[in-house]
Amino acid sequence: MHECGGVRSSTDLLDRMAAARDLWPRTTLGAWLGESGPPLPERVLWPETTEQVDAALRAASEAGVSVTTYGAGSGVCGGATGQAGAWVLDTKALNRIGPIDSQRWVVEVEAGVNGQQLEDWLQARGFTLGHSPSSISCSTVGGWGAARSAGQFSSLYGVFEDMVLAVEGVAPGHGTFRVGEGGDAPSEWLPLLLGSEGTLAVLTRFWLRVWPVPKSRWLRGYRFDRLEDAVDAMRCLMQAELWPSVVRLYDPVDTRIGGKTRPKKEGGGAGWLANTIRTLERVPGLKGRALTLPLGIPWIVNRALDGIASGTLLIVGFEGDAENLDAVLPAARCLLEAAGEDLGEGPGERWFGSRHAVSYKLMPVFMNGGFADTMEIACRWSDVLPTYHAVRDAVRGRAVVMAHMSHAYPEGASIYFSFAGRGDPEVYASMWDRALAAVAGAGGTVTHHHGVGRLKAAAASREVGPAVAGWTELKHALDPAGILNPGAVFVSEHEQAASPMRDPLPTDGLVCRRLDQEGEGDEERMWPWTTLPAPPRWQRNPWQVGWTEVSGSVGGVACRLGRGPRSAAGPDLRGWLASNADGVVTVAVPSAPRGSRWCGEGRPDRPWKVARDLLRSGLRPAILTVEEGTLRVGFRGPAAASLGAVAGGRVPGGLHEVPWAPAPLPHGPLTACGIEHEDVVMVTCHGAWRPDDG
Amino acid sequence: MGDFDTCTLCPRLCRSACPVVTGAAREAAAPSWIATALREWEQGRLSDDEALAAAVLCTDCGACTEHCHIGVPLPEYIRQRRAKLAPADLPEEPEVPPGKTLLIVRDQRDWAPIAQRLDAVVWRIREGMGEAAVRQGRRYSTSWSEQLLGRRLVTSDGGVGYVLGAHGVAFDWLHELIGDESGVGSCCVPGMTEMACCGGAGPLAKYHPDDAARVGQTWAERCGVEVRDSRCREHLRASGIQALDLLDRLSS
Numbered sequence: 001m002h003e004c005g006g007v008r009s010s011t012d013l014l015d016r017m018a019a020a021r022d023l024w025p026r027t028t029l030g031a032w033l034g035e036s037g038p039p040l041p042e043r044v045l046w047p048e049t050t051e052q053v054d055a056a057l058r059a060a061s062e063a064g065v066s067v068t069t070y071g072a073g074s075g076v077c078g079g080a081t082g083q084a085g086a087w088v089l090d091t092k093a094l095n096r097i098g099p100i101d102s103q104r105w106v107v108e109v110e111a112g113v114n115g116q117q118l119e120d121w122l123q124a125r126g127f128t129l130g131h132s133p134s135s136i137s138c139s140t141v142g143g144w145g146a147a148r149s150a151g152q153f154s155s156l157y158g159v160f161e162d163m164v165l166a167v168e169g170v171a172p173g174h175g176t177f178r179v180g181e182g183g184d185a186p187s188e189w190l191p192l193l194l195g196s197e198g199t200l201a202v203l204t205r206f207w208l209r210v211w212p213v214p215k216s217r218w219l220r221g222y223r224f225d226r227l228e229d230a231v232d233a234m235r236c237l238m239q240a241e242l243w244p245s246v247v248r249l250y251d252p253v254d255t256r257i258g259g260k261t262r263p264k265k266e267g268g269g270a271g272w273l274a275n276t277i278r279t280l281e282r283v284p285g286l287k288g289r290a291l292t293l294p295l296g297i298p299w300i301v302n303r304a305l306d307g308i309a310s311g312t313l314l315i316v317g318f319e320g321d322a323e324n325l326d327a328v329l330p331a332a333r334c335l336l337e338a339a340g341e342d343l344g345e346g347p348g349e350r351w352f353g354s355r356h357a358v359s360y361k362l363m364p365v366f367m368n369g370g371f372a373d374t375m376e377i378a379c380r381w382s383d384v385l386p387t388y389h390a391v392r393d394a395v396r397g398r399a400v401v402m403a404h405m406s407h408a409y410p411e412g413a414s415i416y417f418s419f420a421g422r423g424d425p426e427v428y429a430s431m432w433d434r435a436l437a438a439v440a441g442a443g444g445t446v447t448h449h450h451g452v453g454r455l456k457a458a459a460a461s462r463e464v465g466p467a468v469a470g471w472t473e474l475k476h477a478l479d480p481a482g483i484l485n486p487g488a489v490f491v492s493e494h495e496q497a498a499s500p501m502r503d504p505l506p507t508d509g510l511v512c513r514r515l516d517q518e519g520e521g522d523e524e525r526m527w528p529w530t531t532l533p534a535p536p537r538w539q540r541n542p543w544q545v546g547w548t549e550v551s552g553s554v555g556g557v558a559c560r561l562g563r564g565p566r567s568a569a570g571p572d573l574r575g576w577l578a579s580n581a582d583g584v585v586t587v588a589v590p591s592a593p594r595g596s597r598w599c600g601e602g603r604p605d606r607p608w609k610v611a612r613d614l615l616r617s618g619l620r621p622a623i624l625t626v627e628e629g630t631l632r633v634g635f636r637g638p639a640a641a642s643l644g645a646v647a648g649g650r651v652p653g654g655l656h657e658v659p660w661a662p663a664p665l666p667h668g669p670l671t672a673c674g675i676e677h678e679d680v681v682m683v684t685c686h687g688a689w690r691p692d693d694g
Numbered sequence: 695m696g697d698f699d700t701c702t703l704c705p706r707l708c709r710s711a712c713p714v715v716t717g718a719a720r721e722a723a724a725p726s727w728i729a730t731a732l733r734e735w736e737q738g739r740l741s742d743d744e745a746l747a748a749a750v751l752c753t754d755c756g757a758c759t760e761h762c763h764i765g766v767p768l769p770e771y772i773r774q775r776r777a778k779l780a781p782a783d784l785p786e787e788p789e790v791p792p793g794k795t796l797l798i799v800r801d802q803r804d805w806a807p808i809a810q811r812l813d814a815v816v817w818r819i820r821e822g823m824g825e826a827a828v829r830q831g832r833r834y835s836t837s838w839s840e841q842l843l844g845r846r847l848v849t850s851d852g853g854v855g856y857v858l859g860a861h862g863v864a865f866d867w868l869h870e871l872i873g874d875e876s877g878v879g880s881c882c883v884p885g886m887t888e889m890a891c892c893g894g895a896g897p898l899a900k901y902h903p904d905d906a907a908r909v910g911q912t913w914a915e916r917c918g919v920e921v922r923d924s925r926c927r928e929h930l931r932a933s934g935i936q937a938l939d940l941l942d943r944l945s946s
Contacts, residue, residue: 012747013740013744014731018720046720090721092715116710138709
């Protein structure tokens with residue numbers, strides 16, 4: 001061990017080897033094939049404070065070496081696979097949690113903290129982050145920010161960038177900064193830093209929203225004969241403003257071979273794949289090659305699996321206050337049981353019990369001459385089935401494929417594909433080329449929550465097109481020498497002309513309009529900010545989405561960012577595009593669901609505090625305003641009246657029903673204030689906001 | 695139990711359970727990484743010295759196996775390979791009177807080379823070299839080999855402790871074996887009954903309190919626990935484990 005710039009470091013071969021790779025299946029395949037392995041860094045450093053990160057970056061800049069930031073190394077896109085001779089900043093010594101502000105529901109946590117350790121620490125204090133990726137035990141908070149992670153309960157708690165109130169980081173060309181709430185750096189930096197995978201700065205500390213541990217949880221499985229009906233049920237559920245926590249759909253192949261509708265055998269044991277492989281390995285000559293034959297004929301295997309598959313499984317969950325659940329569940333069950341068969345609690349409980357069983361079951365595939373990989377994308381609701389079929393058709397000649405959909409939003413969903421193919425690097429590369437092209441052609445974004453890394457850098461660059469200039473601009477400011485993780489996220493400026501923004505279909509839950517023609521109090525919009533962009537994420541509730549898609553031209557080249565629920569791959573450049581595009585900018589924003597509505601008013605003392613308490617009780621009103629002392633609360637969807645009754649019971653003096661009367665949301669700039677401040681114009685679960693006079 | 699080979703390249707669930715990784719933040723100490731390194735050695739891509747440097751990072755606590763979804767017995771695998779890798783030369787050991795000796799090494803950063811040397815003593819003897827040494831006229835005894843437990847624990851003050859429940863091991867000889875070049879702090883109480891530190895106030899308990907209690911329980915079951923650190927004593931008592939106060943013993 002040595003000290004480098006005052007930072008503990010090592011040049012031991014073992015440390016360098018361990019930090020040279022993440023879990024990108026391409027390098028896993030290479031290891032099993034006996035390839036030489038990823039390039040070794042020169043040195044691994046363990047900074048223990050933000051100041052030490054700064055010192056390490058200065059030392060690296062002076063030495064002229066590139067720097068790769070390394071958390072838990074569980075990324076699957078090669079984002080932490082660095083360059084030969086680089087320095088690796090291992091963040092695991094940045095491992096402090098706390099303090100927690102139990103009044104504001106905010107926790108401070110360093111980047112190297114393990115996800116499960118953070119969640120255990122929070123739960124011991126009655127809180128949860130609500131972020132539960134399947135990799136929670138083998139990922140770090142910094143990694144979540146680097147890749148724009150999403151957890152299994154994202155439908156309720158949001159994705160990771162929805163949880164971030166502020167970030168502290170260090171950039172070689174700037175030094176230490178804080179961005180977000182209470183920050184000294186421009187707020188426009190935050191959406192670019194999250195998802196930048198260590199290419200713009202080293203993120204060292206986060207301030208995150210937390211939530212009380214839910215008192216009640218409801219999980220259930222539903223079987224649908226047709227995939228189309230299941231997807232439609234997901235969409236209706238998400239667009240009904242019922243706010244489920246879990247919506248997971250398994251395609252017919254995954255439903256069939258995953259056995260998720262059936263109870264597991266007593267005593268556990270290896271899955272069917274491992275057992276099948278063990279059986280095959282007893283055949284003379286097949287040890288280590290049991291899967292070579294079936295993976296060598298994937299089109300036949302895919303056809304066979306399609307033949308035996310029937311029906312799809314949809315797992316739905318709600319959690320929170322029991323009274324809230326009682327208000328929404330009847331409407332939810334009505335939607336689900338319109339075409340779905342209720343399978344009871346079993347499938348949901350089984351999933352919940354094994355939800356963190358990361359892909360260890362895929363290792364036998366590598367051992368036996370194959371590869372296994374996954375691809376997660378996002379798209380509008382109307383593009384879900386076309387994208388699903390396009391990808392399957394594109395890769396079925398290269399790999400066995402199945403899929404599930406596990407992150408659903410009012411404006412779209414993510415599809416998570418699993419592939420298994422013959423352990424040939426050319427087959428692997430060809431499969432990925434075809435899969436990514438199919439996604440782009442069908443209108444999806446090439447990544448939802450795994451990040452871009454090196455695997456998808458070219459595809460992400462094509463998708464972002466000339467808007468990459470926003471990332472390049474910040475890169476020049478923060479990392480002028482280009483030492484931070486070169487080769488990751490964006491590889492070059494691809495001035496590929498983007499297809500124009502297609503008008504959404506009625507099922508998409510979106511409405512498109514020109515940014516220069518924003519109206520006031522637009523009732524068609526789900527969240528009617530007077531102008532866009534909406535206030536920064538940390539000044540909104542996580543479920544309040546400003547826009548999903550932005551299109552415009554940069555340097556005369558058309559560009560479109562956002563494909564439904566997430567922005568394009570990598571950092572979120574939508575705000576930059578809206579501000580820097582030449583000519584007309586068109587945006588797609590979530591549209592207000594049609595159907596039942598309920599609105600009520602009351603005049604409680606301290607109305608903004610009452611409003612915040614309603615949010616903190618788990619309610620998500622579509623209208624929550626205070627005007628001249630009158631609190632107005634409104635709900636939309638099939639549970640609107642039930643939720644209104646629940647809200648009325650929580651407002652001192654109650655709420656009396658009034659005609660539906662939405663009001664524009666304050667668009668900022670806003671500044672944080674105390675809940676009792678006389679100028680409060682908006683509240684979230686985590687703060688109160690007044691107009692920023694400065 | 696699962697097939698070992700499946701553990702080398704999985705998403706490394708075991709890392710968060712490993713007290714060495716938690717205490718030292720070293721990726722190279724992750725159980726699956728150690729196993730990967732040993733696999734590389736078996737395939738000729740790492741030298742014996744490099745593989746041994748990886749193998750000695752395992753404390754044999756078994757937390758990784760408990761967390762592994764398919765129960766891969768990593769400590770067993772690592773121990774088997776480590777036995778093959780131990781260097782042949784052992785230093786001369788002087789005769790000492792009967793008694794038990796404890797050594798705690800407190801340097802979580804540079805203990806690996808020290809542990810490597812100590813480990814060589816432990817594992818060579820456990821693999822039966824003691825018998826050969828007896829035949830060669832050295833003063834090793836099989837009873838000593840049985841009692842050389844060779845467990846390493848995360849200590850209460852955040853270091854990685856190497857605890858020897860060794861019968862009749864001379865402190866001076868051990869200290870000479872360790873060396874002072876790394877600035878290692880150590881303590882040794884020759885002639886006293888065995889002591890152990892459960893790590894009850896260190897990183898082990900901070901993130902894995904159940905593991906810290908379990909390690910303390912293991913020591914208590916094996917040989918009785920006399921705990922030197924007051925924080926550890928409190929932790930073990932809170933966990934329902936009878937812990938004897940060494941300082942009380944010394945003063946009584």
